Amino acid sequence: MEHDRWVGLDLRHLLALKAIADEGSFGRAADRLGYTQSAISQQIASLERIVGLRLLERPGGPRPVTLTEAGRILLRHAEAIEARLLAAKADMAALEAGDAGRVRVGTFQSVGAKIIPELLRQFAASHPGVEVVLTESQDEDELLAMVERGDLDLTFWTLPLVGGPYEAVELLRDPYVLVVPADSPLARLERPPTLREITLHPLVGFNQCRAMAHVDRQLAAAGRTPNYVFRSDNNGTVQGLVGAGVGISLSPRLTVDEDDPSVAIIDLQGRLEPRVIGLVWHADRHFSPAARAFVESAVAVCSELAEAPAAA
Amino acid sequence: MEHDRWVGLDLRHLLALKAIADEGSFGRAADRLGYTQSAISQQIASLERIVGLRLLERPGGPRPVTLTEAGRILLRHAEAIEARLLAAKADMAALEAGDAGRVRVGTFQSVGAKIIPELLRQFAASHPGVEVVLTESQDEDELLAMVERGDLDLTFWTLPLVGGPYEAVELLRDPYVLVVPADSPLARLERPPTLREITLHPLVGFNQCRAMAHVDRQLAAAGRTPNYVFRSDNNGTVQGLVGAGVGISLSPRLTVDEDDPSVAIIDLQGRLEPRVIGLVWHADRHFSPAARAFVESAVAVCSELAEAPAAA
DNA sequence: GGTTTCCATCATGGAACATGATCGTTGGGT
DNA sequence: ACCCAACGATCATGTTCCATGATGGAAACC
Numbered sequence: 172m173e174h175d176r177w178v179g180l181d182l183r184h185l186l187a188l189k190a191i192a193d194e195g196s197f198g199r200a201a202d203r204l205g206y207t208q209s210a211i212s213q214q215i216a217s218l219e220r221i222v223g224l225r226l227l228e229r230p231g232g233p234r235p236v237t238l239t240e241a242g243r244i245l246l247r248h249a250e251a252i253e254a255r256l257l258a259a260k261a262d263m264a265a266l267e268a269g270d271a272g273r274v275r276v277g278t279f280q281s282v283g284a285k286i287i288p289e290l291l292r293q294f295a296a297s298h299p300g301v302e303v304v305l306t307e308s309q310d311e312d313e314l315l316a317m318v319e320r321g322d323l324d325l326t327f328w329t330l331p332l333v334g335g336p337y338e339a340v341e342l343l344r345d346p347y348v349l350v351v352p353a354d355s356p357l358a359r360l361e362r363p364p365t366l367r368e369i370t371l372h373p374l375v376g377f378n379q380c381r382a383m384a385h386v387d388r389q390l391a392a393a394g395r396t397p398n399y400v401f402r403s404d405n406n407g408t409v410q411g412l413v414g415a416g417v418g419i420s421l422s423p424r425l426t427v428d429e430d431d432p433s434v435a436i437i438d439l440q441g442r443l444e445p446r447v448i449g450l451v452w453h454a455d456r457h458f459s460p461a462a463r464a465f466v467e468s469a470v471a472v473c474s475e476l477a478e479a480p481a482a483a
Numbered sequence: 484m485e486h487d488r489w490v491g492l493d494l495r496h497l498l499a500l501k502a503i504a505d506e507g508s509f510g511r512a513a514d515r516l517g518y519t520q521s522a523i524s525q526q527i528a529s530l531e532r533i534v535g536l537r538l539l540e541r542p543g544g545p546r547p548v549t550l551t552e553a554g555r556i557l558l559r560h561a562e563a564i565e566a567r568l569l570a571a572k573a574d575m576a577a578l579e580a581g582d583a584g585r586v587r588v589g590t591f592q593s594v595g596a597k598i599i600p601e602l603l604r605q606f607a608a609s610h611p612g613v614e615v616v617l618t619e620s621q622d623e624d625e626l627l628a629m630v631e632r633g634d635l636d637l638t639f640w641t642l643p644l645v646g647g648p649y650e651a652v653e654l655l656r657d658p659y660v661l662v663v664p665a666d667s668p669l670a671r672l673e674r675p676p677t678l679r680e681i682t683l684h685p686l687v688g689f690n691q692c693r694a695m696a697h698v699d700r701q702l703a704a705a706g707r708t709p710n711y712v713f714r715s716d717n718n719g720t721v722q723g724l725v726g727a728g729v730g731i732s733l734s735p736r737l738t739v740d741e742d743d744p745s746v747a748i749i750d751l752q753g754r755l756e757p758r759v760i761g762l763v764w765h766a767d768r769h770f771s772p773a774a775r776a777f778v779e780s781a782v783a784v785c786s787e788l789a790e791a792p793a794a795a
Numbered sequence: 796g797g798t799t800t801c802c803a804t805c806a807t808g809g810a811a812c813a814t815g816a817t818c819g820t821t822g823g824g825t
Numbered sequence: 826a827c828c829c830a831a832c833g834a835t836c837a838t839g840t841t842c843c844a845t846g847a848t849g850g851a852a853a854c855c
Contacts, residue, residue, distance in 0.1 A: 177572055179842095180494055197802060210844050212802060217843090222575045231852045233800040241578050244769045248571035251767070252564050259560035260489055263534045266553050455563070457556045491811095509833060522813050524833060529811095543821050545831045 176221050182256070184218040185249035187211050191227065192246050195235035254336060258455035261321025265459075274465045275304045277314035277326030280406060281382060281426040282448060283307055286327075286342075286473065294468040301461045309404055311381045318453050324462045329381040330447040339451045340466060342473040346445040347386065349437040350413045350420040350427055357419070358435035363442055366395050373400040373418035375409050382446050386421050389443055410434060448473075488533050494568070496530040497561035499523050503539065504558050507547035566648060570767035573633020577771075586777045587616045589626035589638030592718060593694060593738040594760060595619055598639075598654075598785065606780040613773045621716055623693045630765050636774045641693040642759040651763045652778060654785040658757040659698065661749040662725045662732040662739055669731070670747035675754055678705050685712040685730035687721050694758050698733050701755050722746060760785075 183204075190200035191211070201211040219226050226242035238246060278287055283305075291303060306323060308314050314326040319335065332339045349369060351357045357364050357372075370390065374397050377383045390397050400418050403409050406426045413420050414433030423446055427436055450466055452458065495516075502512035503523070513523040531538050538554035550558060590599060595617075603615060618635060620626050626638040631647065644651045661681060663669045669676050669684075682702065686709050689695045702709050712730050715721050718738045725732050726745030735758055739748055762778055764770065 177568070178495055178498070180568075182492055182494075183490055186490070196800090198800085207845060208802075209804085209846075212804085213843075216803085222572075223579055224575055229802060231801070231850090233853060236802085240583070241575060244574050244578070245571055247769070248567055248574070248767070252567050255560055255563050255567070256489070256492075259557055262556050262560070263536055263553060266556065267535050271552075455560075457559070508831090510831080519814060520833075521815075521835085524835085525812075528834085541833060543819090543832075545822060548833085 180218070180221055181214075182253075184214050184221070185252060187214045188218060188226065188242070188246055188249055189253065191215070191236060192238055192242070195237075197236065255455055258321065258336075258453060261453075262457045264321065265324075265457075271459065272300050272461055273302045273304060274325065274459070274461045275306065275323045276465065277306050277308065277317060277323045279308060279311055279314070279327060279380075280404070281380075281423055282327045284406065285425045286448075286469075286476065289476070290469055290472045293472055294465060297468065298461070298464050301464065303465070309378070309380070315451065318451060321453070321456065324456075324459065325450050325452050325465060328449055328451040329385065330449045332449075332451060336454045337451050338454045339449045340470065341447055341449045342469055343477045344445040344447050345423045345425045346441075347421050347439055347443040348424045348427060349439055350410060350422050350434050351437060352413060352416050352419075353433055353435050355419070355435065358437060360437075363437055363440050366390060366393050366442060369419070369421065370395040370397050373398050375399070375401045375403070375412045375418040375420045377409065378402045378404045380404075382423050382426075385446050386443065492530070492533055493526075494565075496526050496533070497564060499526045500530060500538065500554070500558055500561055501565065503527070503548060504550055504554070507549075509548065567767055570633065570648075570765060573765075574769045576633065577636070577769075583771065584612050584773055585614045585616060586637065586771070586773045587618065587635045588777065589618050589620065589629060589635045591620060591623055591626065591639060591692075592716070593692075593735055594639045596718065597737045598760075598781075598788065601788070602781055602784045605784055606777060609780065610773070610776050613776065615777070621690070621692070627763065630763060633765070633768065636768075636771065637762050637764050637777060640761055640763040641697065642761045644761075644763060648766045649763050650766045651761045652782065653759055653761045654781055655789045656757040656759050657735045657737045658753075659733050659751055659755040660736045660739060661751055662722060662734050662746050663749060664725060664728045664731075665745055665747050667731070667747065670749060672749075675749055675752045678702060678707050678754060681731070681733065682707040682709050685710050687711070687713045687715070687724045687730040687732045689721065690714045690716045692716075694735050694738075697758050698755065 186204065187200060187206075190203050191197060194200045194203060197211045197215070198208045201208045204211070206214075215227060222241070222245065224241040225239055226245060228237045228239055230236070287305070294301070294303065306314070306317065311326075311328060314323065315328065315333070315335070315337070317323040318326050318337070327342075328339065330339060330341060349357070349364065357368070376386075376397075376399050387397060401412055403412070406422075407428070409420050409422065410428055410431055411433075412418065414431060421443070424436075425448075427434075429436060450469055452462065452466075498516065499512060499518075502515050503509060506512045506515060509523045509527070510520045513520045516523070518526075527539060534553070534557065536553040537551055538557060540549045540551055542548070599617070606613070606615065618626070618629065623638075623640060626635065627640065627645070627647075627649070629635040630638050630649070639654075640651065642651060642653060661669070661676065669680070688698075688709075688711050699709060713724055715724070718734075719740070721732050721734065722740055722743060723745075724730065726743060733755070736748075737760075739746075741748060762781055764774065764778075
């Protein structure tokens with residue numbers, strides 16, 4: 172391959188293109204990047220000279236700059252390169268911080284209660300040199316954003332995966348159960364109640380939680396509109412409210428306390444699709460041995476959990 | 484995100500890292516890239532200053548330079564970025580050449596005979612503005628290399644796909660048939676002959692062809708060693724040799740001339756896995772509307788072909 | 796037609812870079 | 826033990842490239 176003009180290409184060129192595409196103006200792009208308008212103008216001129224094609228359409232006057240066909244195509248590559256560069260930066264930062272023996276993992280409440288303790292116990296025993304840093308959040312999307320930024324190496328996640336530069340592994344399927352007051356007539360049925368029977372009762376649920384959205388989506392698809400009388404972010408609160416007779420609750424099995432005598436737990440036997448819990452990581456980032464080991468441990472622990480789902 | 488020292492990163496830095504990793508020496512890397520050793524040394528120093536980590540282990544003396552852990556990780560990102568950059572370059576070159584209405588497609592003989600004519604006819608009729616440039620090669624790997632370099636937009640390919648930055652779509656499954664002389668006793672059997680019965684006869688086959696390798700692999704897996712008495716690159720030659728009684732042939736159905744009275748064609752009815760023909764393209768490159776249309780036409784034509792496989 | 800909002804262009808000062816020479820280090824050959 | 830070859834780091838230097846600030850020209854809005 173010839174040593175052509177492409178070696179003169181600079182990252183600033185690509186960042187400038189992206190900034191202009193976002194802002195629609197050389198001047199605003201310059202402000203955002205901390206350059207002068209003249210500098211941006213020259214950078215783009217240089218970039219166009221390198222690729223040999225006009226990348227931006229300057230209509231003149233106060234009208235916004237638009238991308239040409241070539242500009243759009245190049246911009247997609249530029250964004251991919253920038254993303255890869257950010258991944259590299261995150262990897263270097265992790266290495267600089269001495270992360271060879273550290274895994275930063277994102278969790279959320281319903282996974283924290285049952286999976287994490289056993290997983291950490293086994294992982295610590297089998298990998299004593301690895302430090303695990305947990306970050307718990309109410310908002311799964313925030314966890315994913317942290318993975319994207321490189322602030323986390325892994326995060327638990329309710330599958331399926333949304334689009335993005337991610338890879339995932341499925342850990343376990345967690346079926347939904349119906350939690351009712353211990354003296355509820357629903358608890359004495361021979362068969363699991365139908366969705367219709369369930370939605371006739373007032374419901375207690377969670378806030379802003381992907382598992383709950385999953386339930387609501389399925390109810391809506393079945394033509395049922397749930398009647399929520401209370402929402403909380405805390406599993407114990409939800410279960411306490413059910414025990415107190417405020418309502419009933421559709422909860423993932425892993426989130427319920429099966430030893431609570433004030434409630435009865437009813438297997439829905441497939442009336443609702445189970446939620447699928449997995450681990451997600453950034454596809455472009457370096458997969459450290461410590462992270463790999465953590466994923467393997469998680470898979471092992473969860474397959475144990477799945478085989479003995481209702482251990483007292 | 485802060486405007487940190489990473490904006491000073493230059494592609495030459497990454498290319499230098501890659502060159503050193505390949506060559507094991509600053510000096511040879513400098514030669515390859517057309518710089519002086521001093522320049523390379525300073526580039527690496529600058530790169531290490533940017534990332535804040537030592538990337539190369541210099542043992543001193545004539546021993547080769549090796550990558551550190553950080554260097555290895557960064558190198559993988561650098562290679563991904565370089566690959567993406569090459570894809571961008573290919574896209575720009577294609578655009579510069581006025582490829583908006585052009586598709587460059589790689590083919591090989593066995594696909595050229597039956598699929599291509601009907602496909603081109605239909606495609607030309609439905610997309611009159613698009614020019615199709617065909618490149619035929621005996622060697623499928625060469626076609627794939629051309630896709631990788633950006634010399635082709637699409638290529639036919641015998642699936643499964645090997646590793647690499649490719650995407651593919653399956654077009655059709657082409658079963659193998661046994662081609663025997665018209666007066667062969669094999670042609671009078673009630674059932675298709677077994678692999679054992681086949682390999683007792685001398686075989687005529689193709690040279691360096693993935694479809695043939697596919698057959699040999701399956702025969703080997705079944706513990707049969709084929710006895711090739713002749714190989715040719717030309718379908719007509721192979722079939723002519725069979726007709727002349729030189730041997731029998733295992734050929735994909737699409738490659739045989741069913742009107743040849745000197746041979747009989749025997750359906751193997753699943754004794755061999757069919758070869759799968761698909762279209763492959765570069766995952767990172769821009770997918771032009773013309774290329775997309777070509778893929779769609781190919782899928783349509785091939786599904787017609789699959790439904791009427793033995794049209795006289 | 797004046798005004799505003801753009802981008803392109805120009806000359807200039809400064810930073811970054813490649814060069815060529817030199818030095819320190821290491822390992823192998825004699 | 827010695828010398829030599831191979832190698833990377835460093836230094837001073839000349840050049841190239843880039844960002845700056847000011848100016849000019851084009852298009853739309855009032």
